[in-house]
Amino acid sequence: MTTNILYFVIMLACMTALAIPMGHYLAKVFTDERHALPERLTYRLLGVDPDRGMRWSQYGMALVLANAAMGLLGYLLLRVQAWMPLNPSHLSGMSPDLAFNTAMSFVTNTNWQAYSGENTLSNFSQMAALTFLMTVSAATGLAAGAAFVRGLGHAEKPEIGNFWVDFTRIVWRILLPVCFVLALVCIWQGVPQTLASDAVATTLEGAKQHIILGAVASLETIKHIGTNGGGFYGANAAHPYEDPTPLINTLHILSMLLIPAALTVAFGRMLARNRQGWVLFGAFFVMFVGFLAIVYPAEQAGNPQLTALGVDQHLSATQPGGNMEGKEMRFGIAGSSLFVTATTAATTGSVNAMHDSLTPLGGLVPLGEMMLNCVYGGKGVGLINLLQYAILAVFLIGMMIGRTPEFLGKKIEAREIKLVMLAVLAHPICILGFTALAVLWPHVTDSLGNTGPHGFSEILYAYTSATANNGSAFGGLSVNTPFYNTTIGLAMLIGRYGTLLPMLAVAGLLASKKTLPETAGTFPTATPLFMALTVLVALVVGGLTFLPALALGPLVEHIAMLHGQLF
Amino acid sequence: MNDTNTSIRSLLRPAITSAVLFMLLTGLAYPLITTAAANLLLPWHAQGSLVQRDGKVIGSALLGQDFTAPRYFHPRPSATQAPDPKDPSKTVDSPYNAELSAASNYGPTNRKLIDAVAGRARAYRSENGLAANAPVPVDAVTASASGLDPEISLANAELQLPRVAAQRGLPQADVERLLNEHAATRVFGLFGVPRVNVLDLNLALDALAREGQHGTKS
Numbered sequence: 001m002t003t004n005i006l007y008f009v010i011m012l013a014c015m016t017a018l019a020i021p022m023g024h025y026l027a028k029v030f031t032d033e034r035h036a037l038p039e040r041l042t043y044r045l046l047g048v049d050p051d052r053g054m055r056w057s058q059y060g061m062a063l064v065l066a067n068a069a070m071g072l073l074g075y076l077l078l079r080v081q082a083w084m085p086l087n088p089s090h091l092s093g094m095s096p097d098l099a100f101n102t103a104m105s106f107v108t109n110t111n112w113q114a115y116s117g118e119n120t121l122s123n124f125s126q127m128a129a130l131t132f133l134m135t136v137s138a139a140t141g142l143a144a145g146a147a148f149v150r151g152l153g154h155a156e157k158p159e160i161g162n163f164w165v166d167f168t169r170i171v172w173r174i175l176l177p178v179c180f181v182l183a184l185v186c187i188w189q190g191v192p193q194t195l196a197s198d199a200v201a202t203t204l205e206g207a208k209q210h211i212i213l214g215a216v217a218s219l220e221t222i223k224h225i226g227t228n229g230g231g232f233y234g235a236n237a238a239h240p241y242e243d244p245t246p247l248i249n250t251l252h253i254l255s256m257l258l259i260p261a262a263l264t265v266a267f268g269r270m271l272a273r274n275r276q277g278w279v280l281f282g283a284f285f286v287m288f289v290g291f292l293a294i295v296y297p298a299e300q301a302g303n304p305q306l307t308a309l310g311v312d313q314h315l316s317a318t319q320p321g322g323n324m325e326g327k328e329m330r331f332g333i334a335g336s337s338l339f340v341t342a343t344t345a346a347t348t349g350s351v352n353a354m355h356d357s358l359t360p361l362g363g364l365v366p367l368g369e370m371m372l373n374c375v376y377g378g379k380g381v382g383l384i385n386l387l388q389y390a391i392l393a394v395f396l397i398g399m400m401i402g403r404t405p406e407f408l409g410k411k412i413e414a415r416e417i418k419l420v421m422l423a424v425l426a427h428p429i430c431i432l433g434f435t436a437l438a439v440l441w442p443h444v445t446d447s448l449g450n451t452g453p454h455g456f457s458e459i460l461y462a463y464t465s466a467t468a469n470n471g472s473a474f475g476g477l478s479v480n481t482p483f484y485n486t487t488i489g490l491a492m493l494i495g496r497y498g499t500l501l502p503m504l505a506v507a508g509l510l511a512s513k514k515t516l517p518e519t520a521g522t523f524p525t526a527t528p529l530f531m532a533l534t535v536l537v538a539l540v541v542g543g544l545t546f547l548p549a550l551a552l553g554p555l556v557e558h559i560a561m562l563h564g565q566l567f
Numbered sequence: 568m569n570d571t572n573t574s575i576r577s578l579l580r581p582a583i584t585s586a587v588l589f590m591l592l593t594g595l596a597y598p599l600i601t602t603a604a605a606n607l608l609l610p611w612h613a614q615g616s617l618v619q620r621d622g623k624v625i626g627s628a629l630l631g632q633d634f635t636a637p638r639y640f641h642p643r644p645s646a647t648q649a650p651d652p653k654d655p656s657k658t659v660d661s662p663y664n665a666e667l668s669a670a671s672n673y674g675p676t677n678r679k680l681i682d683a684v685a686g687r688a689r690a691y692r693s694e695n696g697l698a699a700n701a702p703v704p705v706d707a708v709t710a711s712a713s714g715l716d717p718e719i720s721l722a723n724a725e726l727q728l729p730r731v732a733a734q735r736g737l738p739q740a741d742v743e744r745l746l747n748e749h750a751a752t753r754v755f756g757l758f759g760v761p762r763v764n765v766l767d768l769n770l771a772l773d774a775l776a777r778e779g780q781h782g783t784k785s
Contacts, residue, residue, distance in 0.1 A: 069586035132594030235668035238712030246759030319720035332760035454674035476672035
């Protein structure tokens with residue numbers, strides 16, 4: 001127990017220590033005046049002027065069009081898989097609804113997977129369609145984050161940067177070099193990286209074992225650095241080839257938290273408001289620790305139904321104990337719990353343990369984090385989501401004390417608040433609306449892998465994960481049906497652009513406003529008090545909306561489990 | 568309105584070019600260069616850490632495989648399935664199928680989970696000669712997340728040890744020594760769980776048996 005808690009403390013310390021240099025580097029990339037050679041060549045090929053600033057509407061338009069072209073290209077590559085190289089097993093192309101779902105899923109950084117990689121995708125598709133979409137969707141989110149922060153810093157200057165410059169730099173200067181180095185570390189620990197697609201072994205007992213191989217390491221690193229989450233294999237990071245050792249598990253967890261955490265530091269530097277950056281970091285941190293403190297004890301306590309059968313679930317020097325159904329030995333309870341908390345906080349959505357088999361309260365944690373969607377959050381958008389709650393907090397405080405609310409020297413007025421509320425409401429309306437539709441739709445419940453309250457949790461989890469662009473699943477739900485592929489695909493689009501575009505508009509509006517000098521009457525926002533208020537607003541506004549749905553799923557199931565009721 | 572149209576038109580070329588360019592860069596160049604570097608620096612690892620015995624591939628050091636013979640240590644239960652040879656639209660249980668990693672995805676209040684664990688606990692106790700109410704380590708009766716978990720807990724290995732030793736006619740102390748040699752500890756005393764790789768341990772047992780045969784012959 002002490003070792004596990006020490007492990008958590010050291011991991012959180014490492015994350016903080018890494019966030020500082022990475023944050024400084026991000027700020028440099030986002031504000032550098034010079035263009036490096038590969039970048040200048042890229043601009044020439046694209047035919048864009050890198051020194052031309054864009055207003056929020058132009059920036060948003062460029063972002064959406066680029067994503068549309070990339071999503072379409074990915075869709076086509078998945079459809080024509082049968083005629084592409086590196087496909088020795090002659091896998092056919094994806095069906096239209098599955099290819100739509102997959103392309104939308106990867107271009108929105110969700111990485112929801114309604115298929116198993118092993119028997120659906122060739123090595124070529126894993127690289128050219130998926131690794132490609134994973135990298136560009138991460139770059140898109142991070143670019144939006146950079147533009148948003150820039151907008152907050154500008155005074156009476158409506159341009160918030162150039163999308164092509166942000167996007168190109170993020171790929172060349174951040175994602176590719178970091179991923180290449182990390183991929184080599186992964187390979188050293190056993191993650192395969194080969195163009196061979198399989199190997200056949202004869203086991204010690206004489207059975208044939210057909211082992212699927214491929215370019216796993218290059219996909220695996222961008223999957224975590226880019227908070228994408230889509231696995232090469234069906235079992236995702238639980239597969240020994242994706243996450244072979246406790247050391248790699250640690251690197252995966254740090255990789256996914258690295259850029260979301262560093263962005264708060266970059267925010268502080270770019271706006272010359274370092275304290276404000278740390279207040280945002282603190283808000284992320286407090287919520288993260290809170291969720292970890294729920295999932296770890298719940299999983300370590302195990303399942304009382306198994307104790308009744310004489311199963312020993314105690315932590316000891318020779319076994320991890322706890323709820324080991326759907327978990328891997330090398331991670332145990334601590335390495336799995338921390339991964340659960342990180343993957344749904346940073347909206348990665350890769351899994352090293354099966355979320356469907358978590359205890360009810362353990363399963364509440366990923367659901368809750370995705371519902372709030374601002375505990376670190378995905379590339380760039382996590383910071384945007386947190387700032388949306390910060391602006392709301394400023395507004396509520398302003399109402400209470402009867403002053404015009406100000407944030408970072410900018411007046412927050414009716415138009416900004418309307419846009420913020422649009423972004424805040426798009427999330428629950430999408431999740432709860434589609435969940436309600438799925439529960440009522442005829443025969444959709446045939447897809448359930450579990451019945452009773454857990455079955456409801458499976459559906460709720462699917463739409464929460466899609467809308468939060470997370471991509472993890474309660475995997476018992478069979479989602480490769482036209483109904484789920486289509487509605488989940490739509491939820492991913494609404495979740496991505498329904499919050500991103502209004503918030504870019506807020507940045508654009510704030511960028512064109514005057515910066516007001518701070519006076520004695522200004523409410524200070526770079527304080528622990530404001531951090532607490534932001535967390536409170538996120539929990540009350542974001543969390544209470546979902547409480548009734550959570551009560552029907554995990555909370556009822558927890559009570560049922562304690563009373564020995566089975567379904 | 569005209570303004571928006573021109574701005575969309577001027578964005579079409581960069582949008583389409585960027586899709587193709589970045590597909591080539593991040594979807595092909597990046598994975599292919601990584602593959603080349605990996606196969607130059609770490610070829611065995613890059614090819615899946617395949618283990619050979621007598622020149623034949625017998626598995627991967629990282630993937631579990633199924634063991635049912637009493638003379639071997641047994642791995643954790645696996646929920647992987649395979650298409651039914653009689654009817655490809657259905658699936659049948661196929662433990663440690665490396666073609667299709669999978670978990671049970673049973674929730675904690677699912678009757679199927681509780682029934683499966685009860686059955687596995689009964690079988691585990693009878694295989695290893697334990698009392699009918701003896702506690703069973705949780706990893707021995709729960710299915711792993713990948714269905715390919717290569718490792719078991721030391722508690723689980725200790726309970727199987729007398730059976731393996733008896734089947735092989737070895738003193739328990741010899742098997743205990745092998746187990747201790749092959750047990751993995753926490754990295755830096757922090758990461759991971761004390762555990763043992765089943766394939767690794769079983770290979771060592773077989774090697775010990777071969778040495779023994781050579782010993783008596785000479």
